[in-house]
Amino acid sequence: MSYNAIDTREQFRPDDHSTDHFLLTTVVGSYPKPKWLNRAKELHEERDSFTDEHLHEAEDDACRVITDEHERAGLDVVVDGEMRRNEMVEYFAHRIDGYEFNGPVKVWGHNYFDKPSVVGEVAYDEQWLVEEFEFTADAATRPVKVPITGPYTLANWSFNEAYDSEEELAYALADLVNEEIDKLVEAGCQYIQIDEPALATTPDDHAIVGECLERIADDVDDDVRLGLHVCYGDYSRIYPEMLEFPVHEFDLELANGDYDQLPVFTEEEFTKDLALGVVDAHTAEVEPVEVIKENIKKGFEVVPPERLTVSPDCGLKLLPRDIAYGKMENMVKAARQIEEELDAGEITVGYAGEKSGNSAAPADD
Template sequence: MSRELPNTREQFRPADHPTEHFLLTTVVGSYPKPKWLNRAKELAEEDSREFDDGDLEEAMDDAARLITEEHVRAGLDAIVDGEMRRNEMVEYFAHRIEGYEFNGPVKVWGHNYFDKPSVADEVEYAEPWLVDEFDFTSGVTDRPVKVPITGPYTLASWSFNEHYDSEEELAYELAGLVNEEIEALVAAGARYIQIDEPALATTPDDHAIVGECLEHIADGVPEDVRLGLHVCYGDYSRIYPEILDMPVHEYDLELANGDYEQLDVFKSPTFDKDLALGVVDVHTTEVETVEEIRENIVKGFEIVPPEQLTVSPDCGVKLLPRGVAYQKMENMVTAAREVEAELDAGEITVGYAGE
């Protein structure tokens, strides 16, 4: 049996929300960076150093403010700054964790390289990772801010382990550090935190390790703090229903990319947590129409009732053209608001698997 957790979603309903039904709209995390921000990073790395670290910090502040406001303009209920300060989901955190070191980029596919870190010593929590980012974003908008954090299993799996006896041991140590970071974020006011574990989709047999890591992460977290788990596309039948035992409120799943072929996986046993359903495909530049997204949202009601459905893109949208990413978000929010109105009017028959 899965663990029952308190309902945390109502705190994200806008005070002036026009409908009785509420579909929480958000994004997974990443967003296309303005081209001038990439240029600013290049300038900061030049030997002449005419563009210094202070200039780069100002440029990242400007980008974070711009993208946060873009998310607000699209109408999202829970906002992210698009991860404007982050270069890569493992590398960014490894630079902030004692015990990691870097030995140069590793080729991962095509002409793409990843500065894969090594764990050369005991990992330690030396400084907050995301508190400044959260504080800044919260100062830009009065909407709730969601904080995505790369999970300990992915931090371990996508690094060279040169110190611990096993990758599993490393993951558990990192889980303790993530717990410390969440404590700092909660103290700063964060109430919506998402753990990103894309590596789980590529090695689903390790779901028990991820579950144990989440037990460490969730230890001591207040009941009003919403914890989510994002898992990228994979064979979900290999991790369901086991994931229901994990101590999170919400599972964010990439289903649009697979044309919802795996929807039936989650119908038995009953999906008794919240479902963040990917309703736009981040792997195509084609912008889904509002009607197409409405149809995708309604598919979610085959798994959960409306009060358990969150609406989001499949994954981070950082590889899309910025205009395309924005239009997908805007259409997604419009579709969600239309579905809410139809639910209020009784025009949608909800036949989820738990009935």
Template sequence: MSNRSLPETRAQFRPKDHPTEHFLLTTVVGSYPKPKWLNRAKELAEDDDRDFDDDDLEEALDDAARLITEEHTRAGLDAVVDGEMRRNEMVEYFADRIDGYEFNGPVKVWGHNYFDKPSVADEVAYDEPWLVDEFEFTTGVTERPVKVPITGPYTLASWSFNEHYEGEAELAYELADLVNEEINRLVEAGCRYIQIDEPALATTPDDHAIVGECLEHIADGIPEDVRLGLHVCYGDYSRIYPEILDMPVHEYDLELANGDYEQLDVFKEPTFEKDLALGVVDVHTTDVETVEEIKENIIKGFEIVPPERLTVSPDCGVKLLPREVAYQKMENMVEAARQVEKELDAGEITVGYAGQ
């Protein structure tokens, strides 16, 4: 995938009535706090003594997806997500839809937190679409472009017990082919912005070559106008940079606000040749960054890429924050981006990115 496709994949997300010459694409990583009543609806659906069935739960999920999509739209985001209202967990949700996986009960991962870690007990296979219905519903309730986050094959393999394949890499490559099939289904449904989530890469950075090979499988045959992003968080980026620049994606979504941008210099040499989705709000604190603080964070991104290659985003999914805090962070983030655009137009911001 060449850099010549970067401007084309980005321009399609610019609103037709955008008031400034400069455009900073604003979006979210994916997850968002679920309404409390949705969690209650799930409990009712699991209670055999309650007159609340799967159809009732589906209606509740639709309502939640509609509500959060509207919150993203109201906050002013250029590319929205439904907040992953239908997803329980980033691996479990997909494993439940892939042939070859099975579940044997929750595993303690840290503190008092448990994860229903799946096992690969047989050959994995694509059985049913994973996200197409979700995407079609979301596009039906908003006029904004819709981004689809999807858990990457390396994380799906790494965060599962492998009881069938010779090694984790072999499993990851098989899963990459399934992700490619799902993305093709999404593209047929009209999706033009897909984000591959690979948080496991940060914990095992030596496997970046496996992730790169997986992405080659994923990108195979995907039209050039479909924007592919890779989200990586919470790791030592110097162990995967500049190698990740060879991966066939348009955009890298990186968590940097939580570390107070201590790793920003990692990406200055060699030149960052792809688009950068910069985390500008910290999802690990309930403190709401002010518009001025976020503007300062956005401007840090211009040390790496010019404005036409900067996407503005939170560090990661905001699902663990109180909902009102998550919304205020999103609203301030968008306002900060719009103010920076105006200041860029007025020549009030000096852009000195490392590639100049």
């Protein structure tokens, strides 16, 4: 497999893109659900007359609405906001043989997580995301990205009652994730994001994550873009080792920490694409365009413009929906203005430009 990220990136440049420079804009994954969808799920649990068919129709409608919302905000690559998913581990555990649920576990404060247990050998029971992708791709006019929870997080955030070690469980799950990604690619998906939020909180296991990713990426087509989303934690404990992972892009949460960890990625050259969090998913206010533009410029300290993706820090599902939309809209406006300023030579790219020998060159130079 080739890991030339530029080769996989240019396919997402819109045909009518008006500038030479191109900052790919997307979102991490989750998005606030319409209140009526939450009510539909309650009715499904409360009343026999509100059938599976009724719920699926509501989910379909929500996927159309949110996909359209992402397109109206101007994103280059959209997702459906994970309207069919409840939680990033639970959703998949319900679809994997070998898992069972025994009730919610308190994780912090008054928050509970329905933490599953692995009680037998894990096996691929049914497709996870293919139908979701196909529906969204039909509803969208722009390219669609699919986020999928990675095998290390699926293992780390579960009780292991069947395997000799968490490492062994993670490798077994990696083979299942590989199977699902093969099916997604077969269905036409060209951009897949693997979510491993557990990685930066358990950095000693980065070699396990690397082996999992090797298993996942083993036979993926060269033109399919693979990203890895890592949030929370101390990135200095996994950098630069993570650059060895077989992915094109790292999606990192940095805005929430006011970019205090940015220098970590300038100590040794960042050799992959960077999807930089430029709006904070944890604050219920819309950052002004000028603030977001300054955040985008911070990314040029790490990678040159042709390797920067512009994204929120993390999933937006916990925010009010109007705030989430405002963040996306301003994020896209900021990216487009930065592109124009790069074309005009008004922005000097810092450390990353020096490393690449490219101070502000168009993406196709």
